[in-house]
Amino acid sequence: MHLSRRDMLKMGLFGSAALMLPAERIARTQLAIANRMPQSQLPEPFTTPWATPPVLTPIARSATTDYYSLSQKQVSAQILKPGVYTDIWGYNGITPGPTIRNFQGRGAVVRQICDLPEVHPSQRYNVWSSTHLHGSCSLPQYDGYASDITNPGQFKDYHYPNVQDARTLWYHDHGVHITAQNAYMGLAAQYILHDNVELNLPIPHGDYDLPLILKDAMFQQDGQLVFDNNSESGIYGDVILVNGRPWPLMEVEPRKYRFRVLNASVSRSYDLALSTGEPLTIIGTDGGLMNHPVESPNLLIGMAERYEVVIDFSKYKPGTQVVMQNLQPKNNIDHDSTNVVMAFKVGTHVVDPRNNEVPMDLNPNMKVMGLTEADAVRTRNFRFERSDGHWTINGTTWEDVVNSDYELVCANPGYEDIEIWELENPGGGWFHPVHIHLVDFKVLDRNGQPPREWEKGPKDVVYVGENEKVRVIMKFENQRGKYMMHCHNLVHEDHDMMTQFQVGDTPRSLDVNDPIKGDPCKDNDKMGDLFKPDDDNSGRGGGRRDDENVSISVPVDVPVAGAAPPVSPVPVPAPAPAAPKPAVRVLGSKRKSKAKVKPRRKVKVKAKPKAKAHAKPKTRKSVVKPRRRSKH
């Protein structure tokens, strides 16, 4: 017996569908790469003018809290050149999103409304978001826990305590498994926290204190972004964007400028240096100002790291063009155009000569930088490695956390414990910028050698290069609960190089600050006013009812905002005079505030939106993710 030609044709129709439909996905990616905009059509470096993201204005302000509202949405933006448009996702439709500036001690409530399309326009994955304020000791349910997702048509009010020292934070997407794509589309922005110590220093402020947000991208000829995660190793572009502009040119006055450099790239690290050979003066790291400034001819910056860098342009003659170069550190995919970042053109006169110094003593606060090895109660070791086709931490992945119903933790430090963590990358061929949520840490050493000069400040991300072991020391304070640790190569993170630790030992069933159930997102049709004057009780307002049993945790010794007014022209919202002490309770204590509060009731845990936040709400058809290369 044999199949007739007709039978074979009939079967062929089924067979072709079974093979071609899946194959079309590969072809689409390859086609996009092949259709990449050639170098000759990219804008000439240093022809696009410099720009900075706008500062977000609060929609309401109370005595203790600022209220903001942001909408995550897709827009078509002109990034490369006139007439070429790129679909991006931005907070309020811009990328980088608007900068939020706040003052230590003033709480903030940020409403994040997910107005993104339900399905990604080219990658065809189901969309959700989770917003992480990177560098903030937020409560677990406001920390942008990866599996605490908000779907299109939903919103979530994030409460931020802002109790830490002045620093450069940033808010970005952290949605489980799709963080790389979401961030690559543009969901990232700076959040700057000021304090009196910083504002009283004669360092550059105001118009001379500027964000410098680095990101790389690759574009198709029609302007759309190319997505290629290079077999889950990383997304690397051939265009360097600074504050969303390709290789911009900035006109500067011949004086000192302070740049808050943030590497918001998905996978690329940079080694920054000036074409003149002059050193960079680094005054701040992820967790704020360093004790003393350091000078370095170059600055290696991994993804999510932030450095405050002062460049003194008074050294140059008017008309000089100073190029910020990228020395192209190893284990990135480089292109001809990725060796430069931006340029500065030095002008002739200074408009404001004030705050034009870099004092030797910057930050007297020795909190984390004062920790010594002798303070540590234990040491833990974490290996970041590729294993069996997965990016793992000590052999485990975020899948393991999900499969354990979010119970699995890699560490369980006690509240206020001081620990040393050894972060080890035993593999060659890649580096891992490791981010530990909640805490600031001090880098003790790298392969037994002292940390790099620019790492001698409070950090929350550390660059762990190939075959390196980096030891960091930290104190687990400010909050209790579950927090993530992961590689900030977002492709690695999405493919599960992420785990969690728990501060304290509250069982999940009793944890009112559970990262998923503590304060889940809500549907937009249930959106009430973000701020009602009569709701205001010290940072707890903003879409929350008084009887909900979740509070912002603020240490009792937090300096009260308004104690010293800003001394510079920094556009910081003026602290309210005579602000009352925050009417909140310290997490873990029974002490109640003196403020009038309505009786509390137990938190109602909504089962629907995110019981398996990682998977997907039952109300919609399916999730998403270009994932592991495997068969079924």
Add this chain to the structure above:
Amino acid sequence: MATVALRPQASVTRLGALTASGRTAVAASALSLLVAWIHFAYVASHWRNWWAYGLFFLLTGIFQGAWVPAILRWPRSTWVALAGIGGNFAIVAMYVWSRTVGIPMGPHWGVVEKTGAIDLACTAAEIVIMGLVMTMVGPKTRRFIVNALLLLGVVLWLARLTDNLPHY
């Protein structure tokens, strides 16, 4: 040396003596062993993601491996042939579903899996197995199956061409 040279010869001789259905069974068996081996190779990595994924791969491999002695022993059995067609069809269907609509179960419910060269080759082999085994069933049954597959193929292509596949 002599032994090594004789073995293939003997094998060829035996194959030559086989009936048409016997030859078809041998070819289908070889392919089935290959795809079973591929599925076994991926059990561990899928088990890591979720135990049921690993179990699915394990059962798939066991089915495809166990079907081999059955079809060699009973090459004229319609039931064995139908099991081969039905089983491989189910596996191919699951594959297409996971690459177009999304994984239909587990923590990755709805996640559209990435397509790779190995899994495409494996699926092609499974379709060839179905085609081979189709020659071993009666004309009425064959016509029914072929027409059902035709209908399914038309539906899939129509859905694609009219942009009605959820993630395309």
